[in-house]
Amino acid sequence: MSKILDELLYSESHEWVKVDGNIAIIGVSDFAQSEMGDITYVDVPAEGDSVNQGEEFGALESVKASSELYSPVSGEVVAVNSGLDADPGLINSDPYGAWIIKVEMSDKGELDSLLGAAAYAEIAG
Amino acid sequence: MKYYDKLIFELSRPGRSGYSLPSQEKFSSPEKWLADSFPASGKKTSSVAADGAATDEHFSAKRSCISAATPKALLRAAELPLPEVSEVDVVRHYTNLSQMNFGVDTGFYPLGSCTMKYNPKINEEIASMPAFTGLHPLQPAETVKGALEVEKSLDKALCAITGMKSFTFLPCAGAHGELTGLMLIREYHLARKDFARTKVIVPDSAHGTNPASANVCGLEIVEVKSNSRGLVDVESLKPLLGPDIAAIMMTNPNTLGLFEKEIGEIASLVHSCGALLYYDGANMNPLVGKVRPGDMGFDVLHLNLHKTFSTPHGGGGPGSGPVGVGEKLLPYLDNVHTSGFHGNFGVMLRAYAYILMLGRENVKMVGPLATLAANYVKESLKDAYKLPIDSVCKHEFVFDGLINDGGHDDVHGATTLDVAKRLLDYGFHAPTIYFPLLFHQALMIEPTESESLETLDSFIDVMHKIAEEAAEDPRILQGAPHNTPIGRPDETAAARQPVLKY
Amino acid sequence: MLERVGLCDLDGLYSDVPKDYIYKGEYDLPAAMSEQQVRDFFEKLGEKNTKLKVLAGQGAYDHYVPAVIPYITSRSEFLTAYTPYQCEISQGTLRYIFEYQSMICRLTGLDVSNASMYDGPTAAAEALRMSLACTRKKNKLVVSTRLLENVLKVIRTYMKYGTAELVFTDDVMSAIDADVAGVIVPSIGRHGIIQDHSGLAEAVHAAGALLIEYCDPSALAVLRTPAEWGADIAVGDGQSLGIPLCYGGPYVGFMACKQEYMRKLPGRIVGQAHDAEGKRCYVLTLQAREQHIRREKATSNICSNESLMALWVTVYLSLMGPEGLRKVNELSFEGAHYLHDRLLETGKFEEAFPGKPFLKEFCLKPLVNMEKLQQALLDAGFFAALEVDGYASFCVTEKHGREELDALVNVVKELAI
Missing domain, CATH: 3.40.640.10 (Type I PLP-dependent aspartate aminotransferase-like (Major domain))
Known part of the structure; x- marks a missing residue:
């Protein structure tokens, strides 16, 4: 049984969102990291890039798999977690600590379409 | 196999070399060389002084060396740290490396979708004939009549075997053939001003190269699902067909080794919507001598000469992926230049030699014997390995892992990877694993027609033995291989901190 | 083997293939050859190619291949x-x-x-x-x-x-x-x-x-x-x-x-x-x-x-090492510049790109008919003077000694303007 934090929002594609004012902090869930196995590389956008809800913004790579990351919100990337470049395994060891990008949201209303912890628990068996 | 740990760079010692080159001044024919070496004979023919110094102005002065004649800004400033080793060191080093390698000549290679059949040695002799290896690719036709005849005759032979009209030999591998074939399909639609056809249908069981090739060719991929019998689901296909579809890429038999028996209906549906049928020839072997893709309605196909036509795989190439077309695509065959000269001619020579030795009478046995071998192994092992689709297969079949993986309580069961690695201990190459993606523990076996009954039986025995080991204690498999030069490497660490050069 | 798979003949292996697709014709291929016949066959085919000294490049270079x-x-x-x-x-x-x-x-x-x-x-x-x-x-x-x-x-x-x-x-x-x-x-x-x-x-x-x-x-x-x-x-x-x-x-x-x-x-x-x-x-x-x-x-x-x-x-780079590879370039360079200058001396060419630095491959502007030039060279056993944008392109490697280059120059000398 994977870990799900109550205070976060989730997408159906297994990204989590922590809302901090107008900023969405985005990572992947414990379920996603365990499905992928040992992460070897995180492909991230550049600061200043714009992202759209439901669209691809990067990818996770393991030895034998690659999985796209989809943005749960729209907006502009204001920060990228550079620590993941040196140690992508942080996503495995601490999925809720290892955020991937921070996005300044252009439409906070989009948060309403995301899942709460209970709803997410139903799809992340 | 013994472990040998050196890299060629680690053998390097300053000043050593393994080459032998003439000096330009002294370069001459053997006859003249001998005459010059014994001037007492009184027949000195050379203008070269006895001490070898040049007497010709062109070989001295400012133009005689690169650095004097070329602006410094155009020259290499950096050192060139290539290894400095003697000839014998080079030969021993690579001989030692070769002894850590497994090839078809080492043992049985039941690698699904790869058709690792025996590579006849006469083919190697033919491919190294100086009359062919010395030809420059831009020589005029009247000076390369023999080479052109090889190309023409191989073209004719492949047409006879596949039922196509003509081949291009430019593609250097199977995926390269796919790309070339898709380009021909695009040429066809563009010539008809049918610009809307930008999508290609690919079954979910397809080789990974199919969607990749389509994407490289600027086509969008539409996936069609397989049904419970492992075949393309015709009902799911129908709604996908329309004026935006350029083609469907089919592998028949598919990657489960199953013949797509509804190919007739699929072909007529696809053609009536204005699209074309592409045949992925990676799985052509079971059809050789029995069924021709051209007769099934395919408009274009590629073959892998390094699979079906016995040319060696070379540790990952050189291959050859000739593309054959039917009537519709014939006018466009010369429009696509997908490689620099005439393709991998050396590989074509080998394939043609193979076909000549096979001949008209034996070609009919290739597919049936490959298919018999696959069914024999499948039937012999289905008591120990899960067979998700139990029907007659073609050249290959797929198990979905062990029936009893030995897992219980806190002991993990043995996986397909573990079975594969354990096979290495017993002197066999592993099957293709985790492909096709339709099954989680896929183990794909293709024995080919070259193996004797004794080889197949010993493989079957070992597979049974491994299944017994797994049931008894899966950790035996999980620690495998035990008898190879190295154990399982830490691939995660290798990918996280890549070291890609010395 | 058939017994194990529960069939009585090889045709049974294709029972899933619709009958229309089973090829019933004779394959249009020659009858099977023995190994010796195959060897003889390719030797004969090889003889149909003309053995030439290659002094052309354009992407394929005739460098020496160590044994x-x-x-x-x-x-x-x-x-x-x-x-x-x-x-x-x-x-x-x-x-x-x-x-x-x-x-x-x-x-x-x-x-x-x-x-x-x-x-x-x-x-x-x-x-x-x-x-x-x-x-x-x-x-x-x-x-x-x-x-x-x-x-x-x-x-x-x-x-x-x-x-x-x-x-x-x-x-x-x-x-x-x-x-x-x-x-x-x-x-x-x-x-x-x-x-x-x-x-x-x-x-x-x-x-x-x-x-x-x-x-x-x-x-x-x-x-x-x-x-x-x-x-x-x-x-x-x-x-x-x-x-x-x-x-x-x-x-x-x-x-x-x-x-x-x-x-x-x-x-x-x-x-x-x-x-x-x-x-x-x-x-x-x-x-x-x-x-x-x-x-x-x-x-x-x-x-x-x-x-x-x-x-x-x-293996090539291991044998050659830094010195060997440099020497290949020097020898090719020397030969190419020698041939370049000698061909100009024949009066049958003009410089195409005066003063431009080159290594082993160069172009000259022919004053003689290009086809006749190429044919004369072919007749003398040379593949050279490849036409590139109207120029004649030559390439010299360490394989070509001065005798060979002089012989090529002599063929050109004989040509009429």
């Missing part, structure tokens, strides 16, 4: 192996590919090399695709028309079905703008002239694009490297490093790039690893980039490449 190379590369452990997916029994293949990658990096000065490509022209086209992948949202590619004709052809074909805009120009510098993703130039133009790329990398990078240099790797022993020019990607054909002409193939393409573009490099890559006992070993790595995992999202569809030809290159 060691075919001896090593025909070892069946290398020759008959599959792609090294099972690394525990493929350390031979993986090790030489790692060595090959290291050597390509040292020749080009760049950081990362892949395990090989089909040939130089396809590597050039793939490098352009890679530049599009590295520079998101840009869609223009600038291609120097000084590239070899066959490189241009393959680039045109590869790019025809995509959406990128291609600009072919002799003056790449003035074609660079903000929409450009990649610029490709040769290190030696097809007229044989060593190119001066001063200022180019700066201009390309200022536009946010990648610079790709197409190189003859043999010449990189003496010429300014792609890294020294500031190129981001280097490509070319490894044929000049010990691979026979063989009517155009198999050859091997190479591709190397700066570290920052490693994740977009197409094809296989071998990396160093360790097993549980700490033994150093080698594996296929960064596979998540590749077609068998990423499928339609891969940068390239390349799968099988030219592994064994990479072994030819690796």
Whole structure:
């Protein structure tokens, strides 16, 4: 049984969102990291890039798999977690600590379409 | 196999070399060389002084060396740290490396979708004939009549075997053939001003190269699902067909080794919507001598000469992926230049030699014997390995892992990877694993027609033995291989901190 | 065997194939030959080719092939192996590919090399695709028309079905703008002239694009490297490093790039690893980039490449070392300049590009009829004076001694203007 934090929002594609004012902090869930196995590389956008809800913004790579990351919100990337470049395994060891990008949201209303912890628990068996 | 740990760079010692080159001044024919070496004979023919110094102005002065004649800004400033080793060191080093390698000549290679059949040695002799290896690719036709005849005759032979009209030999591998074939399909639609056809249908069981090739060719991929019998689901296909579809890429038999028996209906549906049928020839072997893709309605196909036509795989190439077309695509065959000269001619020579030795009478046995071998192994092992689709297969079949993986309580069961690695201990190459993606523990076996009954039986025995080991204690498999030069490497660490050069 | 599978004849194996598709005709092939017949057959075919001294290049170079190379590369452990997916029994293949990658990096000065490509022209086209992948949202590619004709052809074909805009120009510098993703130039133009790329990398990078240099790797022993020019990607054909002409193939393409573009490099890559006992070993790595995992999202569809030809290159470079490769260039250079000057002295040619530096390949402007020139040379056993843009192109390597060059010059002397 994977870990799900109550205070976060989730997408159906297994990204989590922590809302901090107008900023969405985005990572992947414990379920996603365990499905992928040992992460070897995180492909991230550049600061200043714009992202759209439901669209691809990067990818996770393991030895034998690659999985796209989809943005749960729209907006502009204001920060990228550079620590993941040196140690992508942080996503495995601490999925809720290892955020991937921070996005300044252009439409906070989009948060309403995301899942709460209970709803997410139903799809992340 | 013994472990040998050196890299060629680690053998390097300053000043050593393994080459032998003439000096330009002294370069001459053997006859003249001998005459010059014994001037007492009184027949000195050379203008070269006895001490070898040049007497010709062109070989001295400012133009005689690169650095004097070329602006410094155009020259290499950096050192060139290539290894400095003697000839014998080079030969021993690579001989030692070769002894850590497994090839078809080492043992049985039941690698699904790869058709690792025996590579006849006469083919190697033919491919190294100086009359062919010395030809420059831009020589005029009247000076390369023999080479052109090889190309023409191989073209004719492949047409006879596949039922196509003509081949291009430019593609250097199977995926390269796919790309070339898709380009021909695009040429066809563009010539008809049918610009809307930008999508290609690919079954979910397809080789990974199919969607990749389509994407490289600027086509969008539409996936069609397989049904419970492992075949393309015709009902799911129908709604996908329309004026935006350029083609469907089919592998028949598919990657489960199953013949797509509804190919007739699929072909007529696809053609009536204005699209074309592409045949992925990676799985052509079971059809050789029995069924021709051209007769099934395919408009274009590629073959892998390094699979079906016995040319060696070379540790990952050189291959050859000739593309054959039917009537519709014939006018466009010369429009696509997908490689620099005439393709991998050396590989074509080998394939043609193979076909000549096979001949008209034996070609009919290739597919049936490959298919018999696959069914024999499948039937012999289905008591120990899960067979998700139990029907007659073609050249290959797929198990979905062990029936009893030995897992219980806190002991993990043995996986397909573990079975594969354990096979290495017993002197066999592993099957293709985790492909096709339709099954989680896929183990794909293709024995080919070259193996004797004794080889197949010993493989079957070992597979049974491994299944017994797994049931008894899966950790035996999980620690495998035990008898190879190295154990399982830490691939995660290798990918996280890549070291890609010395 | 049939009994085990529950069938009474081989036809039963095809019971799932609709009857209409079972081929009932006779295959239009010759009857089976014995091994001796096959050998005789190909010997006869070989005699139909004309044995010529090759003094032409244009992408295929007649350098000397040391005896060691075919001896090593025909070892069946290398020759008959599959792609090294099972690394525990493929350390031979993986090790030489790692060595090959290291050597390509040292020749080009760049950081990362892949395990090989089909040939130089396809590597050039793939490098352009890679530049599009590295520079998101840009869609223009600038291609120097000084590239070899066959490189241009393959680039045109590869790019025809995509959406990128291609600009072919002799003056790449003035074609660079903000929409450009990649610029490709040769290190030696097809007229044989060593190119001066001063200022180019700066201009390309200022536009946010990648610079790709197409190189003859043999010449990189003496010429300014792609890294020294500031190129981001280097490509070319490894044929000049010990691979026979063989009517155009198999050859091997190479591709190397700066570290920052490693994740977009197409094809296989071998990396160093360790097993549980700490033994150093080698594996296929960064596979998540590749077609068998990423499928339609891969940068390239390349799968099988030219592994064994990479072994030819690796053994060649091991034998030659830095001095040997330099000497190959010096000898070729000497011979080419000798032939160049002697041909001019015949009065049958004019200089095509006076004062321009060249290495082993050069062009002259013929004052005699081109076809007659070529035919006279062919009659005398030479393949030379290849027509390139109306000029006669020659190429001299370390294989061609002065006697041979003098004999060629004598053929030209006899020609009427």
